[in-house]
Amino acid sequence: MNRYIALWLVIFSFGLLGGCSGGEGASDDQIANTFALQLPTGLEVDDVEIQVSENIGSEVEPQYRARSKVTLSYTEDFYQEARVRPVLSKPVVRKVAEEGDTVTGTLITSSFLRGESWDVRIDKKDFPPIYGLAESQYGVDGFVLEGSDEHNNLLASHEEEQAKAAAARAKKQAEEAAALREKIAHLRSNLTGIWAAKQPALHNNAVWSSRNGEQLGIQLEIGEGENTAGTGVGILYDYNNPSDEITVPIAFSINRDGEAATIIFNEPTQHKSLQFSVNPRYKWKFTTDGMLQYNASGNKWSLSLEKDGEALQSRLTQVASFKEKQKIYEELISKHKAFIAKGNLSNLNLKEMSYAHYFVTGEVDGPVYGSDLYQGESDVSSAVVHSGVLKAGQSGVVKISRYSERVAFSGTLKNGVTSEGYRYKRTPYKIELVEGLSAK
Known part of the structure; x- marks a missing residue:
């Protein structure tokens, strides 16, 4: 075991x-x-x-x-x-x-x-x-x-492809440069002419108006030429009263992309009645569709302009009509050695027992006191209509006399104007026609 x-x-x-x-x-x-x-x-x-x-x-x-x-x-x-x-x-x-x-x-x-x-x-x-x-x-x-031979062949092929690519790029760049030059030339050609506002200016997408209700219009005048920069004329005017205008020199330059031109008003200018001003530091964008725009810090202005069209013809017609009237007015004023009357009768500074000739255009909106004989706080333009000497909208030369005797004044309705009474006696004014122009 x-x-x-x-x-x-x-x-x-x-x-x-x-x-x-x-x-x-x-x-x-x-x-x-x-x-x-x-x-x-x-x-x-x-x-x-x-x-x-x-x-x-x-x-x-x-x-x-x-x-x-x-x-x-x-x-x-x-x-x-x-x-x-x-x-x-x-x-x-x-x-x-x-x-x-x-x-x-x-x-x-x-x-x-x-x-x-x-x-x-x-x-x-x-x-x-x-x-x-x-x-x-x-x-x-x-x-x-x-x-190796294959390496050398690839290098040669690569160089050939690079050369072809460089040539293609150069060709494309040349074509793009030519297209841009053509685009700029086309823009420059299209800018040539006189442009006027088709509608009043918009401010932040709403129609703008001054405290007195005037609306802004702008006219641009650009002459012929091939240069991408130059000068012209700008006009600021009341769109509803085109004769109320101010001329300002402008400069323009076409942008590098050929899409628009930059407009600058060369001098600081204020249109007092419009309560609108321009300044050289304001750069306006102008395109061939007629859009003129200024936009900075949420303050956007835009106008739609039309070249050599109905807007311009309408404005020029109104301006020509106004100038023709002004010429007639000046001749009438010179003929009668008249002063231009505005405001109340007391503003005329007439002494008692004296008279003078005044150029007046009839209106119906001012206050009037008296009938035939008028108290000094009466508006001249409305008093001439109440007296029947001129009609509303009619211009002419009137003789205004001031008396020395104090009288009371009662109100009446005459010629579409209602006058009021005056409780205190004052030296009165009398209005008589010297020469009136036909109302239009």
């Missing part, structure tokens, strides 16, 4: 020490297989020589740490991309290793017993650097060798 027990012990001991995959950790083949999984395509493990192996674990849980000399061999040629200019359609490479070349280095590994086999872990590797990629990694016809 003791012989059987001794034999069993021998067999058991052999199983512990020799039945595992090596009594001193992983074999060179196991290390080679583990390391091969980490290698790039084109490299393989050619040889592993375990130089030192030491159990850093225990008898129960062994863990071997080993240093091995490892030789790798190239199974393909390796290529590295060359840093060349220009960048071509294919990578330009140089060969850095040939099939069959070898690289030798050192591996530090740890192996752990798992059942009846060893798990291997790569702790450290010390090898010369591996440059480039295996030829198969570039694909079929995936690169050209630096300095």
Whole structure:
């Protein structure tokens, strides 16, 4: 019986020490297989020589740490991309290793017993650097060798394409420049003429008017020429009374994109009755569709202008009519040596027992006191209509006399004007026609 027990012990001991995959950790083949999984395509493990192996674990849980000399061999040629200019359609490479070349280095590994086999872990590797990629990694016809005929042909083709592209760009730039010149010339030609407002000015998208109800119109006059910058004339006027105008010199310049012109009123100018002013620092945008706009800090002005059209003709007709009337008025005033009467009778500064000739246009909205004889606070323009000397809207020269005797004043309705009485006696005024113009 003791012989059987001794034999069993021998067999058991052999199983512990020799039945595992090596009594001193992983074999060179196991290390080679583990390391091969980490290698790039084109490299393989050619040889592993375990130089030192030491159990850093225990008898129960062994863990071997080993240093091995490892030789790798190239199974393909390796290529590295060359840093060349220009960048071509294919990578330009140089060969850095040939099939069959070898690289030798050192591996530090740890192996752990798992059942009846060893798990291997790569702790450290010390090898010369591996440059480039295996030829198969570039694909079929995936690169050209630096300095080869194919490389030179690609360079020549690239230069030819670059030259064609440069020529195409130059042609496109020339065409764009010519188109822009034509666009600017067309804009310059279209700007030539006299532009007048078709509608009153808008301020922040609403029709603007002064405190007295006047509305703004603008006229621009730009002469013929080819220069992209020049001068002209601007006119600010009351849209409903175009003869109430102020002329301002302007400067214009066509924008580089040929889309619009910039208009500047060269002198600081205020239209008093319109309560509107312009200044050289205000830059107005003007386009060939007739839109004149100024926009800054939420203060937007816009006018729709028309060139040489009905708006201009209507304005010129009204201005011409006004000037013709003014000429007639001036002749009438000169003929009778008349003064221009405005406001109340007392504003005429007539002394008692005196008279003078005055140019007046009849109106119906002012206050009137008296009948035939008028108190001094009566409006001159309405008093001439009440007296029957002139009609509403009719102009003429009248003789206004002031008496010295104080009288009372009673109110009446005459000629569409209602006068009021006045309780205190005052020196009266009398109105007589000298020469009236026909009412239109």
